[in-house]
Amino acid sequence: MHPFRSHTCAALRKEDVGETVRLSGWVHRKRDHGGLLFVDLRDHYGITQIVSEEGEDAFSALDRLRVESVVTVTGKVVARSAETVNEDLPTGEVEVQAEQVAVQSSAAELPMPVFGDAEYPEDIRLKHRYLDLRREKMHANMMLRSNVIASIRRRMIEQGFTEFQTPILTASSPEGARDYLVPSRVHPGKFYALPQAPQMFKQLLMVAGFDRYFQIAPCFRDEDARADRSPGEFYQLDFEMSFVTQDDVFNAIEPVLEGIFNEFSDKKVTPAPFPRIPFAEAMLKYGSDKPDLRNPIEISDVTSHFEGSGFGLFAKLVSSGNVVRAVPAPKAGEKSRKFFDDMNEWARGEGYAGLGYINIKDGVPGGPIAKNHGEEKTAKLIEELGLGENDGVFFAAGKESEAAKLAGAARTRVGEQLDLITDEEFKFCWIVDFPMYEKDEDTGEVIFSHNPFSMPQGEMEALETKDPLDILAWQYDIVCNGVELSSGAIRNHRPDIMYKAFEIAGYSKEDVDRDFAGMIGAFQYGAPPHGGSAPGVDRIVMLLADEPNIREVVLFPMNQRAEDLMMNAPSPVSERQLKELHLKLNLPKPKVAPKAGEKLVEER
Numbered sequence: 368m369h370p371f372r373s374h375t376c377a378a379l380r381k382e383d384v385g386e387t388v389r390l391s392g393w394v395h396r397k398r399d400h401g402g403l404l405f406v407d408l409r410d411h412y413g414i415t416q417i418v419s420e421e422g423e424d425a426f427s428a429l430d431r432l433r434v435e436s437v438v439t440v441t442g443k444v445v446a447r448s449a450e451t452v453n454e455d456l457p458t459g460e461v462e463v464q465a466e467q468v469a470v471q472s473s474a475a476e477l478p479m480p481v482f483g484d485a486e487y488p489e490d491i492r493l494k495h496r497y498l499d500l501r502r503e504k505m506h507a508n509m510m511l512r513s514n515v516i517a518s519i520r521r522r523m524i525e526q527g528f529t530e531f532q533t534p535i536l537t538a539s540s541p542e543g544a545r546d547y548l549v550p551s552r553v554h555p556g557k558f559y560a561l562p563q564a565p566q567m568f569k570q571l572l573m574v575a576g577f578d579r580y581f582q583i584a585p586c587f588r589d590e591d592a593r594a595d596r597s598p599g600e601f602y603q604l605d606f607e608m609s610f611v612t613q614d615d616v617f618n619a620i621e622p623v624l625e626g627i628f629n630e631f632s633d634k635k636v637t638p639a640p641f642p643r644i645p646f647a648e649a650m651l652k653y654g655s656d657k658p659d660l661r662n663p664i665e666i667s668d669v670t671s672h673f674e675g676s677g678f679g680l681f682a683k684l685v686s687s688g689n690v691v692r693a694v695p696a697p698k699a700g701e702k703s704r705k706f707f708d709d710m711n712e713w714a715r716g717e718g719y720a721g722l723g724y725i726n727i728k729d730g731v732p733g734g735p736i737a738k739n740h741g742e743e744k745t746a747k748l749i750e751e752l753g754l755g756e757n758d759g760v761f762f763a764a765g766k767e768s769e770a771a772k773l774a775g776a777a778r779t780r781v782g783e784q785l786d787l788i789t790d791e792e793f794k795f796c797w798i799v800d801f802p803m804y805e806k807d808e809d810t811g812e813v814i815f816s817h818n819p820f821s822m823p824q825g826e827m828e829a830l831e832t833k834d835p836l837d838i839l840a841w842q843y844d845i846v847c848n849g850v851e852l853s854s855g856a857i858r859n860h861r862p863d864i865m866y867k868a869f870e871i872a873g874y875s876k877e878d879v880d881r882d883f884a885g886m887i888g889a890f891q892y893g894a895p896p897h898g899g900s901a902p903g904v905d906r907i908v909m910l911l912a913d914e915p916n917i918r919e920v921v922l923f924p925m926n927q928r929a930e931d932l933m934m935n936a937p938s939p940v941s942e943r944q945l946k947e948l949h950l951k952l953n954l955p956k957p958k959v960a961p962k963a964g965e966k967l968v969e970e971r
Contacts, residue, residue, distance in 0.1 A: 371439055377413025381460045383444045388463060390415055391439040391471070393501065394432055396482050404429055406465075408440060411506075416453070416462040417442070425465035435474040435481055435501070441467040489918075494932040496923055508920050511631065512908045516583055518630055519604055519904070522623045528581040528606060533568035535561060535585070540882070545589035547599070555949035561587035564901060566820070567886050569607040570858055573897040574889045581606040583904060591927075594916050595850060595906055598929035601917075603853065604907075607899035613841055613857055616898050617641070617797065624845070624852075624902065628793045631911045637795040641845075645800040654692070654763075654775020656801075659849030660794040662782035666774045669693045669762070672748045678739040681723070684764050691764045692774035693752055696781045699759030700727045706784070707734070710761060713780060719773050723762035725749070730756035779849070793847055793910065800824075801842040804835040804871065815872050817842045820886075821856035823868060830867045845902060847910060855900025862890045 371391045379388065392410035399405075402421040406429055407414050417440050419426040425442070432438065442463040453459030478494075479487045481501045492499045499505055520530065539546045539560035546560040562568075564586045572580045584605040592598040604623075608616060621639035628636045642660075649656050652665045670690045673681040681691055699706060707724045714722040725745065726733045737745045754760060761781065763773040782788045803823045805816035813835045821840040823829050829838050841857035859865050865887065869879050879887055908920040918924040925931050945951065 368441075375412040376408055376410040376415045377457055379415055379444055379458050379461050379463070381446060384446045384461060386444050387441065387466075388444055389439060389441045390417075390463065392437070393481075394429075394434050394436050394438060394474075397429070397432075397434060399430070405462075408438070409501075413458060414456055415458045416447075416456075417465050418445075418462050419465040423465070425468045428468035428470065429465065432470065433474045433476065435477060435498075436470065437472040437474075439469040439471060440465050489926065490932060493918075493924065493926055496933050500922070505919070508908070508912050508914065509922055511912055512904075512920055512922075515627060515631060515908055515911065516904060518627055519583070519623065522626055523581045523604075523606065526579075526619060526623070528579040529577065530582055531572060531577070531580050532582060533562070533565040533572075533584065537562050537568075538885075540567075547587045547589050550948040550950055552948055563588050564603070565605050567883070569605060569899065570820075570860075570886060570894075570897065571889050573607055573609045574892070574894045576609075576895075578609045579606075580608075580899075584901070589929075592925075592929065595909065597905060597917055597921055598925050598927065602904040603901040604904055605899070605901040607897055609895040609897045611857070611896065611898050613799070613843065613898065616855060616857070616900060617843075620845070620900060620902070621795075624795065624847075624907075627907065628847075628911065632793065635792045637793065641795040641797055643797045643799050646798055646802065647800070649798050650771050650775075651692075654771045654773070654778055655849075656798050656844065657846045657849055657851040658775075658796070658798075659779065659782075659788065660796055661788045661792055661848060662778060663787055664695055664697075664778045664782055666771075666778055667693045667695075667752060669748060669752070672744065672751075673740075673764075676739075676744065677741045678723075678736050681736075681762070681764055689765050690767050690770050691762055692770045693748075694761040694763065694774050694777045694781060695752055695754060696724075696759035696761060696785065697755070697787070698757055699781070699785065700729075700757035702759075707759065707761075710777065710780065710784075714763075714773060714777065717773075717776060719763075719769075720765075722773070722777060723764065724759060725762075726759050727754060727757060736762065790913075795845065795847050798844040798846060799842075800839045801844075802836065803838040803840040803842075803868070806836065812873060813871060818854065818856050819869065819872065820858055820865075822859045822864070826861075827864050827867060830864065830871060835871050841898070843900070845900065850906055850910060852906055853900045853902040855898065857896070857898035860890060860894040860896055862887055865890070 368389055373389045376390055376392050390408055392408045395407040395409035395414060397404065397406050404419045404426055406417040408417050419429055440463060442465045444461050445464055447460055447462055477498065479491050479498055481498060500509065536549060536559040539548065539558065540563065544563060546563065549559040549561065551557045551559060565582065565584050569580055582605045584603055585600055586603060587600050590596065590598060608619060617640065621641055625636055625639050646656055649658055651668060654666055668690060670685055673685045673691050676682040685691060704726065707726055711721045723736050724734050725737045727749065732745050732749060752760060761777050763770045763777060801817045803816065803821065804813050807814050817840065821842045824839045824841055825833065842854065843856065844854050845852045859868060866876050866879060905917050905920060909917050912920050914920055923933065
């Protein structure tokens with residue numbers, strides 16, 4: 368017999384009764400029933416119940432062990448009586464009578480238990496992640512992640528994509544988020560950067576003629592943590608295709624995403640082709656470029672209704688070029704006034720002036736806006752919005768961007784408060800036709816709005832003849848349940864169009880040649896039309912696992928301060944290491960604790 372196991376802890380069944388077996392695993396749980404000891408033995412695959420009677424050698428060995436100790440148990444498989452069968456376990460019809468117990472490793476007192484579903488502070492969980500990962504839910508999440516990635520690879524290869532690995536040490540880019548920099552020992556004063564994405568390399572693969580590339584790519588960005596974004600690093604399904612239109616890219620990735628979500632979830636999934644929503648329409652109807660389509664509420668522009676309105680505040684705003692957006696609240700009229708007042712307070716808590724509203728009860732509109740707007744105008748507004756006799760509606764007014772943002776946030780909150788958002792669907796959509804440029808709010812200058820390497824719709828003619836703010840780009844985002852899975856684009860593969868596009872955003876030809884030397888140089892030698900995207904693996908798994916925080920689907924995540932509490936990273940390095948890298952530290956001055964009544968100050 369094998370020295371550690373003849374079976375896994377998930378393998379034994381009723382037909383194995385009478386057989387002598389050997390199992391190895393962790394002591395998951397112990398129960399002493401007055402001289403009869405029951406031990407749940409757990410390994411990667413499952414759990415088997417071990418039983419031992421007082422007086423037997425195995426009993427004393429098991430009895431003195433703490434939970435999470437690692438043991439090897441040899442014994443005979445016996446059937447459980449009908450009343451003790453555990454139908455929740457695949458092995459629940461049998462147990463193993465322990466005859467020999469070999470202790471492989473004794474566990475110390477645990478900083479957090481593995482058995483059970485109790486919640487523990489994140490710092491404890493991350494510091495002892497190896498224990499956290501033993502918990503059933505976390506173990507299942509990581510297996511889900513592994514299986515999702517395996518399925519993605521299979522589906523991409525079946526579609527004719529080839530997997531390549533792109534460099535991890537590369538050059539810093541002036542675009543995008545902050546880079547993680549790596550000092551070079553052999554080139555003093557110079558630095559590599561960890562890739563924020565394999566963007567340039569995958570485009571160069573198209574120039575090199577490989578046609579259909581993909582990679583489960585690690586990406587590194589020095590950004591703050593969010594619930595749907597890990598600090599430091601993340602993984603994405605990076606892919607690129609040659610000689611394709613936007614439709615070809617969508618047709619390639621939609622079956623992969625639809626298939627993944629159908630394979631690993633019982634929820635209803637949007638069938639391909641996914642809906643396509645122009646950016647301008649998304650901002651108007653949903654107040655967001657990543658709308659959650661499970662929410663049935665649609666925002667409307669009602670600015671014209673308040674021109675010359677008796678509701679002076681909105682009339683004044685509209686006359687000065689602002690807009691008014693309406694957010695319907697179905698059946699909200701059946702609620703008390705507190706619901707409307709709470710929404711107004713919520714908006715103020717978010718930093719806005721507040722939310723106006725009309726509250727309709729049994730067909731009678733109420734609230735300050737209805738009272739002052741005028742009976743006829745209010746009736747016309749209600750009719751146009753299609754409101755029922757016990758509905759409500761909220762209003763966001765201000766500059767177009769601010770009103771859209773508030774209306775979008777209010778749409779989400781109303782949907783949540785009124786239980787309008789189903790949890791039984793994965794609703795996908797594409798957001799398309801992003802503007803190529805926008806105005807910097809601080810400087811008034813024209814800047815790129817999304818991705819500087821996208822092909823403008825209309826190509827060179829559009830760049831030469833249109834107002835830059837009217838130019839659309841072949842850019843697109845894939846969104847699921849309000850979560851942006853990725854951005855993508857048909858790329859600008861023409862040097863002449865790229866120089867012109869960057870010139871409009873304030874870059875000279877010399878800037879482009881210097882900052883994007885590898886790409887622009889390659890394009891001089893014949894580049895095919897190409898495009899792609901990069902859905903985030905972490906976010907896909909987060910949605911499938913129904914986890915609100917991305918750290919629940921990452922094996923060894925950092926905390927919100929980008930610290931690895933388990934490995935104590937980032938950590939100081941020695942003077943010898945700094946000397947090898949030709950570096951000296953210029954650290955911020957330490958803070959001096961204030962005396963009573965004084966402000967915190969820096970040492971001088």
